[in-house]
Amino acid sequence: MTVTAASTANAEPPPPAPPAEIRYSGEYAVNPLGDASFLHMCARLPSVLRRICRMAWQLDRTAVLLLAACQLVTGATAAVGLAAVARAMEPILGAGAVTDRLHQALPALLVVAGAAAVGRLSSALASYAGRRLTPPLTTCADTSLVEAVCRVEAAAYAQNGFADRQEAAEMGVVRTNVMVNDAQRFMAALIRMVAASGVLSVLHWAMLPLLLLAVLPAGAGAVLTARVDYEMHYANVSDRNVRHMMRWWATTPKHGDEVRANGMTGYLLFWYRSLSERIDRRLLDAAPRTLRITLLSSAAGGFFLLLAWAALAWLAITGRIDLAIAATAVVAVQTTLAALSQVVINGAALFHTSLYLTDMQTFLDDAAGRAPQRGELAAPATLEEIRIDDVVCQYPGKDRPAVDGVSLSLRRGEILAIVGENGSGKSTLLRLITGIYLADKGRVLWNGADLATLDQDSVWARTGLVPQLFAQWPLRVRENVTLGQPRTHDDLPVWEAIDAVGMREAVESLPDGVETLLAREVFGGAELSGGQWQRLACSRAIYRRPELLILDEPTSQMDARGEHQIFERIKRGAADRITIVVTHQLENTRLADRILVMDKGRVIEHGQYEDLVTSGGVFAELVALAKDR
Ligand SMILES: Nc1ncnc2c1ncn2[C@@H]1O[C@H](COP(=O)(O)OP(=O)(O)OP(=O)(O)O)[C@@H](O)[C@H]1O
Numbered sequence: 001m002t003v004t005a006a007s008t009a010n011a012e013p014p015p016p017a018p019p020a021e022i023r024y025s026g027e028y029a030v031n032p033l034g035d036a037s038f039l040h041m042c043a044r045l046p047s048v049l050r051r052i053c054r055m056a057w058q059l060d061r062t063a064v065l066l067l068a069a070c071q072l073v074t075g076a077t078a079a080v081g082l083a084a085v086a087r088a089m090e091p092i093l094g095a096g097a098v099t100d101r102l103h104q105a106l107p108a109l110l111v112v113a114g115a116a117a118v119g120r121l122s123s124a125l126a127s128y129a130g131r132r133l134t135p136p137l138t139t140c141a142d143t144s145l146v147e148a149v150c151r152v153e154a155a156a157y158a159q160n161g162f163a164d165r166q167e168a169a170e171m172g173v174v175r176t177n178v179m180v181n182d183a184q185r186f187m188a189a190l191i192r193m194v195a196a197s198g199v200l201s202v203l204h205w206a207m208l209p210l211l212l213l214a215v216l217p218a219g220a221g222a223v224l225t226a227r228v229d230y231e232m233h234y235a236n237v238s239d240r241n242v243r244h245m246m247r248w249w250a251t252t253p254k255h256g257d258e259v260r261a262n263g264m265t266g267y268l269l270f271w272y273r274s275l276s277e278r279i280d281r282r283l284l285d286a287a288p289r290t291l292r293i294t295l296l297s298s299a300a301g302g303f304f305l306l307l308a309w310a311a312l313a314w315l316a317i318t319g320r321i322d323l324a325i326a327a328t329a330v331v332a333v334q335t336t337l338a339a340l341s342q343v344v345i346n347g348a349a350l351f352h353t354s355l356y357l358t359d360m361q362t363f364l365d366d367a368a369g370r371a372p373q374r375g376e377l378a379a380p381a382t383l384e385e386i387r388i389d390d391v392v393c394q395y396p397g398k399d400r401p402a403v404d405g406v407s408l409s410l411r412r413g414e415i416l417a418i419v420g421e422n423g424s425g426k427s428t429l430l431r432l433i434t435g436i437y438l439a440d441k442g443r444v445l446w447n448g449a450d451l452a453t454l455d456q457d458s459v460w461a462r463t464g465l466v467p468q469l470f471a472q473w474p475l476r477v478r479e480n481v482t483l484g485q486p487r488t489h490d491d492l493p494v495w496e497a498i499d500a501v502g503m504r505e506a507v508e509s510l511p512d513g514v515e516t517l518l519a520r521e522v523f524g525g526a527e528l529s530g531g532q533w534q535r536l537a538c539s540r541a542i543y544r545r546p547e548l549l550i551l552d553e554p555t556s557q558m559d560a561r562g563e564h565q566i567f568e569r570i571k572r573g574a575a576d577r578i579t580i581v582v583t584h585q586l587e588n589t590r591l592a593d594r595i596l597v598m599d600k601g602r603v604i605e606h607g608q609y610e611d612l613v614t615s616g617g618v619f620a621e622l623v624a625l626a627k628d629r
Pocket residue numbers: 158395396398402420421422423424425426427428429468
């Protein structure tokens with residue numbers, strides 16, 4: 001069969017490929033809670049309660065004490081109320097005139113009313129204490145997570161699955177919001193249940209075991225359902241993580257032009273919907289399992305409940321308990337049943353929460369294990385020399401090093417340019433020189449001191465970096481210049497840094513000058529052009545007056561005037577520091593004292609511009625290619 005041009009043109013385009021499915025392998029492939037037995041999981045409840053108590057105690061002791069006292073009072077009032085009901089039943093169901101019987105029951109009824117009032121008051125106070133505890137607990141969990149991620153060795157980000165574990169841990173933060181509530185309700189129900197079942201046992205010993213049998217299946221069902229929910233949550237972690245990232249990329253105005261002008265909207269929406277449907281499908285697939293669990297547990301619970309009521313009727317009919325006691329038993333059964341159900345429901349909720357809290361805790365422990373283990377020596381105040389001795393750095397999962405045996409030495413006042421094709425290891429070498437990554441092999445020495453032995457904060461107090469992908473902070477202009485540096489008492493140094501990159505006019509024309517919020521998405525915020533943002537990133541590094549200034553493609557978005565201005569400024573300040581510039585604009589390397597040419601992680605050429613350009617090597621070839629237009 002021949003396909004004509006017309007029929008090809010009319011043919012429906014093939015459907016787009018769905019989002020790639022992420023499959024775990026290695027250390028994160030196993031769900032740490034996946035193999036835990038039912039009993040093992042239930043046995044964790046006390047430790048979850050202990051952890052919540054410990055966190056709460058550190059934040060607000062008054063609220064914890066108030067909460068504990070109110071719980072006890074609530075339980076005590078439930079017991080007193082029930083005992084008083086039992087006492088009131090006897091005269092009410094006894095013989096004699098109604099008024100006499102009510103009169104006799106009045107003291108007990110007053111106790112019932114008083115106990116109910118005190119119970120309500122204490123549960124209102126308990127709820128107040130819970131509300132007092134929840135916001136600081138959530139903030140504490142949230143900031144611990146953010147801090148843990150900010151403080152890990154940068155190498156952790158390159159670990160497969162690190163971001164997915166973080167996503168799983170985020171749910172722990174969300175659940176922190178409800179955990180005090182869960183714990184409080186669980187404890188309240190437990191105390192109420194103990195009080196009510198005590199009264200019930202006094203009425204007849206057989207009632208409590210029967211009621212327990214009636215609610216236990218519901219408890220088991222709730223816990224099993226929680227486990228299924230958690231399993232699904234776990235299975236969806238990486239898809240949710242990717243969806244979350246893509247949501248930002250698709251909707252942020254920063255990429256709006258690219259999305260629209262490249263006709264990406266349709267595919268992005270298809271992609272987003274497909275991923276959401278895949279997540280939903282996993283949840284829906286689990287629905288029959290949860291239905292089965294609920295039906296079975298309800299049937300078992302219903303059977304035992306029927307048995308409990310039948311037993312009570314039998315005890316009353318056969319005269320084994322008298323009518324007044326039987327009537328009290330009805331109230332006690334109802335109260336105990338309600339309390340037991342609450343114990344079970346809230347116990348399951350607490351159990352559910354504990355699964356997410358465990359993920360959060362596991363991540364925090366993992367992050368703590370990845371915290372920098374460096375020395376405590378302060379970095380030299382004046383950086384005279386950097387020596388790099390045969391350094392090697394290989395990213396996890398890569399089959400060859402990104403930097404492979406580089407040696408080099410740099411002296412104060414020098415400007416070094418690093419060039420090389422994409423992926424040759426330039427940015428990685430910069431990470432090693434600044435101590436963002438520690439070398440797998442070899443050493444980086446600052447004035448003779450190994451970076452691994454120096455306190456990282458003191459090292460980074462001496463560096464200024466303009467990375468290839470610089471951040472456009474949604475902060476005011478001033479903070480965009482001073483971020484990472486203590487605030488000075490006036491704006492003079494800020495304006496100096498702004499002048500250094502030729503941004504005065506642009507900043508002055510903003511609605512609030514240096515006070516202007518650079519986030520168009522926020523009401524009143526302003527936006528800069530790409531080149532202006534890059535100038536601001538340069539001003540940030542210049543403002544720091546660093547001992548080591550590193551610029552990775554610092555002028556890629558700038559006009560010729562801006563580029564000239566920046567390089568002039570670099571030259572002027574070079575005597576007071578060590579400067580390293582990475583650039584693909586080879587003409588810009590003329591300002592450097594030396595040029596390093598990298599290929600596949602190695603240094604393949606090294607020298608001054610005039611020598612390299614005439615040497616017939618890779619540098620000369622790249623310069624010739626740049627001119628061949
Ligand atoms: N965070 C990372 N995790 C894993 N691999 C990485 C990471 N960063 C870089 N790589 C890999 O290391 C190698 C060197 O990358 P690097 O960014 O150092 O090159 P580069 O010379 O700066 O490239 P370019 O000129 O494109 O900026 C590449 O193969 C890259 O895929």
